Amino acid sequence: MKRRTYIIIGVIVLSIIAVITIGVAVGTRKSKSTSADDSNHPIFKTWDGQSVNLNIQANSKYKKSFYGINYGPVNATWPECGNTLGDVIEDVKILSQLTSRQVHPNNCLDIKVIPTIWVDNNMTTYQRQYDDLFANLNQHGFDHIEGVSVGNEVIFRKDIPTNDLFQRIADVRQKIRALPNAPKNFPVFTSDLGSNVGDAFVSAVDAVFANVHPYFAGVTAQDGTNWTLKFFDENDVIYASKQNKPAVIAEVGWPTQGASNNGSVASIPNLQTFISQFICSANARQYKYYYFETFDTPWKTQRFTVLEGSWGLFYPDRTLKPGLTLPDCAPTAPGLSN
Numbered sequence: 001m002k003r004r005t006y007i008i009i010g011v012i013v014l015s016i017i018a019v020i021t022i023g024v025a026v027g028t029r030k031s032k033s034t035s036a037d038d039s040n041h042p043i044f045k046t047w048d049g050q051s052v053n054l055n056i057q058a059n060s061k062y063k064k065s066f067y068g069i070n071y072g073p074v075n076a077t078w079p080e081c082g083n084t085l086g087d088v089i090e091d092v093k094i095l096s097q098l099t100s101r102q103v104h105p106n107n108c109l110d111i112k113v114i115p116t117i118w119v120d121n122n123m124t125t126y127q128r129q130y131d132d133l134f135a136n137l138n139q140h141g142f143d144h145i146e147g148v149s150v151g152n153e154v155i156f157r158k159d160i161p162t163n164d165l166f167q168r169i170a171d172v173r174q175k176i177r178a179l180p181n182a183p184k185n186f187p188v189f190t191s192d193l194g195s196n197v198g199d200a201f202v203s204a205v206d207a208v209f210a211n212v213h214p215y216f217a218g219v220t221a222q223d224g225t226n227w228t229l230k231f232f233d234e235n236d237v238i239y240a241s242k243q244n245k246p247a248v249i250a251e252v253g254w255p256t257q258g259a260s261n262n263g264s265v266a267s268i269p270n271l272q273t274f275i276s277q278f279i280c281s282a283n284a285r286q287y288k289y290y291y292f293e294t295f296d297t298p299w300k301t302q303r304f305t306v307l308e309g310s311w312g313l314f315y316p317d318r319t320l321k322p323g324l325t326l327p328d329c330a331p332t333a334p335g336l337s338n
């Protein structure tokens, strides 16, 4: 499977943990907003100065059909690191209408996230994110954290030796489980190409997180769902089940702009074709997957290619891509620890 090479240099951990805090804040605000006096609430702004309305307006075009979804806030990549709470709140207002297992009986948003420590060959970057992760776990606890991922596609890029990566996973796991409030058997893992999963990989992780991209296999959008599920079953599920560990598709999606790859053509109609088949098939068969991704990412277009930046269901201004109809079928697979 051909695969893009890109590097996310990020304070992804910080930003994503911010989501949790905001999720709760938005929920609380929502349940209180029947009172007319909102004047003493803090005013949040987005990066372009728009005031954030803390009420969630239900949008009938959004469907809670996604098991999980990949998301990173705007302006969160190092060294810019200028992302705002306001932007994350606006994003969570949408995200909360796309994935289920979220609305708490008391109206608070119950969003679960998987923070990722970015791993490349720079120890300064690793240490900064590692410290951020533990600072956040200490401050906010585990209620909204479903697992922790150490590195994405590190084996594919050969940034560090695979055994070093496995060592880091073991270290993070040991340190997390030593925390007094850590859930028993809290899952720690890495994500990599589905083709990089094998017995040693599965031994090193608590859950097998595989990126499976039909686009990089060159298949048509029409064949994308069959290809994805078959590839995942044959290359990932098979190894995971031998060791009785959960298997999860960590990334699967379809781009709308950029260079074609043999039968794979980037377009909105093809994105529609792919999600119309994939989401409901995967839900019906209880697959765990994280759709890639929520918003287009102009920073990737800038640093890499337009193809890299164009995998969103939404444009960066948070409008759904024109003509797109989100599938309507609730996911059925249980959470990671079930």
Ligand SMILES: *[C@@H]1O[C@H](CO)[C@@H](O)[C@H](O)[C@H]1NC(C)=O
Residues within 6 Å of the ligand: 047, 074, 075, 080, 081, 082, 298, 299
């Ligand atoms: C935030 O992102 C927007 C949109 O990509 C960009 O125009 C702006 O310059 C960024 N701001 C900062 C502070 O990085």
Ligand SMILES: *[C@@H]1O[C@H](CO)[C@@H](O)[C@H](O)[C@H]1NC(C)=O
Residues within 6 Å of the ligand: 122, 123, 124, 125
């Ligand atoms: C590693 O990353 C830091 C920022 O996190 C940067 O200042 C430093 O120059 C990088 N080191 C190398 C060797 O690239």
Ligand SMILES: *[C@@H]1O[C@H](CO)[C@@H](O)[C@H](O)[C@H]1NC(C)=O
Residues within 6 Å of the ligand: 222, 223, 225, 226, 277
């Ligand atoms: C996927 O494969 C199954 C069984 O091989 C077949 O029945 C089905 O038509 C295929 N679906 C698509 C969309 O090609």
Ligand SMILES: *[C@@H]1O[C@H](CO)[C@@H](O)[C@H](O)[C@H]1NC(C)=O
Residues within 6 Å of the ligand: 217, 218, 262, 263
């Ligand atoms: C490209 O697509 C054609 C027809 O779908 C297929 O026969 C061929 O094997 C593909 N080539 C590559 C390199 O994937």
